[in-house]
Structure formats: structure tokens, C-alpha cells
Amino acid sequence: MITRADVDEARARIEGRVRRTPLIAVDPGAFGGQTWMKLEFLQHTGSFKARGAFNRILEAQANGDLDPAVGTVAASGGNAGLAHAYAGAQLGVPVTVFVPTITSPVKLAKLQALGANVIQAGHEYAGAYEAARIHAEGTGALFCHAYDQAPIAAGAGTLGLEILEDLDGQVDTVVIAVGGGGLLAGVAAAVEGTARVVGVEPTGAPTLAEALRVGSPVDVPVSGVAADSLGARRIGDIALDVALRTGARSLLVSDDDLIHARRLLWDHRRIAVEHGAAAALAALTSGGYVPEPGERVVVVLCGANTDPSDLVG
Template sequence: MATDWTSEIEAAAGRISGYIQRTPVLHGADLGIGHPVDLKLEQMQHTGSFKARGAFNTLLSTDVPSAGLVAASGGNHGAAVAHAARALGHKATIFVPEMAGPSKIALIRDLGADLHVVPGAYANALEQAQAFEAQQGAMQIHAYDAPATVAGQGTMALEWEAQGLEADTILIAVGGGGLIAGALAWIGGRRKIVAVEPETSRALHAARAAGTPTDVEVSGIAANALGAKRIGQICFDLAQAHDTETVLVCDDAIADTQRLLWRRMRQLVEPAGAAALAALTSGAYVPAPDERVAVLICGANPAPDPFLT
């Protein structure tokens, strides 16, 4: 039976409304790129990313076992689960790869989770989280490929439209695909949604080319947030259904856009938070002259953390 995503996302929005931030929107921001753009500053969400939406929706829509929660994360998902677990009185065990970096590792630890730093990449952390789940009976919260996670992330798009979104096209960065899946599930074909990925972490791009989710090699400056080895099945199915365009950006373009956001807007973001906008600044995505464009900015946990002492 097909998921009624509209109902699921509306229910999620009501469920989590007392636990998340309504993040601000900038209309017609002048970034000096020759094209005004609307920005949603989702990096101002709790723990610095949209991930809190999916974490709270999951925990508030199910019974949590006494063994608590377990999650694998490149950093932002783990921080969101730790935050939601603390807010709702649950134990949380988080597995992150070493590449998560000191900023995100410190954030998760500060939020009170039982933190395990694993050699390797996200896939290695996921293996250990799955083993912990089987051994301890903890509830796994998947970072992106679970209906409750996707519905929670979809509340971002619902909220943005309620704030007066007028764009023809929305650019969204993709790692495992939970955020863009939520946006596709809510918006459907009413607006064009473009997936932006680093050249070195292109799980959705590869899946669209192959016609099925497939493993990719992961590296680059945004890998600790956009470094899924394989795109989630939910995201892939929605991207196929809506013939979602994918564009790729290089690390230099992402880093340049981080600096642009700081210099022009005084917005400090991690590489993943700048990736979607980098598609515009680098020319990887060129809008038509009258095309109204919006960009989701997300990820406020750069490494190194400029204030971590």
C-alpha cells in the first residue's frame, strides 16, 4: 500500500511542533551572483540541522524500549537523536565514524549520549549500530531511509510553503536522501526540486544513472554529512517518480560558498550546509532568466569548530 505522504507529513508537523524551531527565511537575498535567491536557514534548527525533525517525529510516534535508542551518524543525525532523546527522557547510544570531526563529536557528547567513535566511514558506524541493536534490543533510528524520518524531514517543506515560498525551483543537498525525500513527498510536482551532491559523494546521481540504488565511493569535504554510500530506497523511489534532476559540485565550489555565506550574510555553515547554494555560485545549475530559485541552507557544525577550545 502506497504511503499517504501528505497525511503523514501533516501529522508529523502537529506532533513535533512543540519541539522544533520554525526556522527563518530570507526572501530575495543578494549574494552577488547575479540572481536573487530565497534562502531557508534550517541550520538554525536545534543541534544545527534539519535532523531534529525526523528524530522527534520518530520518537513521538512509537514506543521506545527500555534499552533506549541507537543511531549511526556522520554527526548531525546523532546530535539530533541525542537531543530528542534527552528532551523526551530516553537513553541514546550513538555510533559515529572518526571522520565526523571534533565539532560534531563534541556536540553529541555534550548532549549526554553514550558515544562510540568508530574507525572508517558512516557504513562502519552503521554496522556497529546494527550489531548493538540486535544485542541490546535498542530501537534503531535510521538517519534517512525510514518513513517516520522522511515524514519528519518533510515538515521543513510544509513549513517553508506556509512562510510564503514562491520559488519555481528548490535546490537541496543530498546525502542519504531523507531531506529531499521529505521535500519531494510534500511538494510532489508542484515545484521543481533539484538534488545537489558533491562530485565525490554522489549516491543519488549514481542511482539515477544505474536505475537502482548502488554503492559509491565517498570522500571530500562534505563527506561527514553528505557521505552516504548508497541512497535510501525511499528517496530513490520518490526521485524516480518525479524525474528529479541531479547536479554535482566540486569541493572548491562548496568551500567558496561557505566563505560567501559568511562574508555576505554572516551565516557560518559546514560544507554540507553550503553545498546546495554552491550549485548556483559555481554554475553547476543555471536558472532561466525569469526562474525563481530557493535554496535550503542546512548544517551549522563546521570542522574545525571556530569556538571549540
């Protein structure tokens, strides 16, 4: 479980380590309400994951839970690994990252450039996760979960505090892409009592939708254009706990919706994001989420580690 207090502590801990990313207004009336986009893809390493990575490592260092000679290990489709590699490099901590074979060449090259020890294992995130757990048990490395650890989720939630401050608390809804749910958990905890959260998932990986339907995390098959970043097989326990506590809901979008939203961002704003990061906007552009008149909505664009070749030309 995480609360607003955990997010506040995370913010104090990572202050000066991460960027405060911009919040920009969308053309009035574009989606029926007042809409802003949180440009979190401008964060270090191109995604929100840097927030949780710094929080996890710094908290472990403070508590004496990190052996600096052994370092950390993470399993990641790319973005969490990039974040941990960057945080480790900044803090002088060695990092090993296990990635699935579907990880994009762009992310692999960036991981290696940051100095991480990169090992491919399994076709999907689940295979990389199991290999990372075995590595942690065998070496004593600090295991850094991609999404289902309190420090990771609380760190991610710090962007929610920025949203509240930038809008003086005048926000009704925050729309967020969901893979394993760490970002949703952190932001929902940060804005609890002020704004609602809508999680948006690809139809090919409905982890939160299925968990809400049956009342507990369950494995789902993973497929689709966003599988490299929203490819977790099940929602995290922390995310489901926060979603149930705060009333966060799930909304599903198709691959075509993701592709269309991503293309709109490029064509109209020259913003290149991952298909997964386009999920939040796809909820609005597809008509899956229609704001009420005057509703104040923030769409979080959470990752930019993509091959832009299919956007140009």
C-alpha cells in the same frame, strides 16, 4: 514510500518540538531569478535532523515500539546523532550513537554534552551503521536510521511545508544538499505537485546521481571536504523512490565549489555552515544551476555544525 500525507502527520506530531526556521530573500537578480535561503541551520542541534529524530521517537512511543529502559540507537557522521541525542534528552529516552572515526571533534563534543553514549566504529558511515545495527539486534534498542526510514524522511520534509506557507505556494524550485537523501525525499514529497526539487551532491559522493543513472541504489566511494555530513555510500531506497516519482534531479559540485560557497556565506552574511550545507548554494554560485528569468528558487542551508576557524581571519 512517503507522501505529502506522511509529512502532514509528522508536522502535527512534532509541533512545538522543533523550530520554524526563517526564510530570507537574497538580493534580487543575484542568480538570475528570485532566490530565498531557508535557514535550517538554526534548527535545534544545528541541522534539519531534529525534525526526523523527534518524529521517529514520538511515533514509536505512540505505537508501543520503544522500550524506555533501552532507548534508541543511531549511526551518524554527527548531525543525525546530535538530533537523536537532543530528542532523546527532551523526551527522557536514552540514546546510543555510533559515529565513524572521521567525525569532527566539534560534533563529538556536542554529542557527549547532550548525554549520548557515543561509540566510534569504522572510518566511514557504513562502518558505524553496521555497528549500530548489531547493537540494536543485541539490546532491543529502537534503531533510528540517519535517512532511510519513513518517519525520518517525513519529519525532515516538514521544512518543505514551511517553505510553501511562507511563499504562499509561489515557489518553482527547492535546491537541497544530498547525502543519503532523507531531506530530499521529505521535501520532494511535501512540495510534490507544486515545486521541483534539485539535489546537489559532492563529486566525491554522488549517491543519487549514480542511483538515477543505473535505476537502483548502488555503493559509491566517498571522499572530499563534505564527507563528514554527506558521506553516505548509497542513496536510501525511500529517497530514490521519491526522486523517481517526482522527477527530482541530481547536480554535482566540486570540493572547490563547496569551499567557495561556504566562504561567500561567511564573507557576505556572516553565516557559518558546514561544507555539506553549502552544497545547495554551490549549485548556484558555481553556475551548475542557472535559474530561468523569474524562477522562484529556495536554497536550503541545512547544517551549521562546523569548525569555523578556517572562516575567521
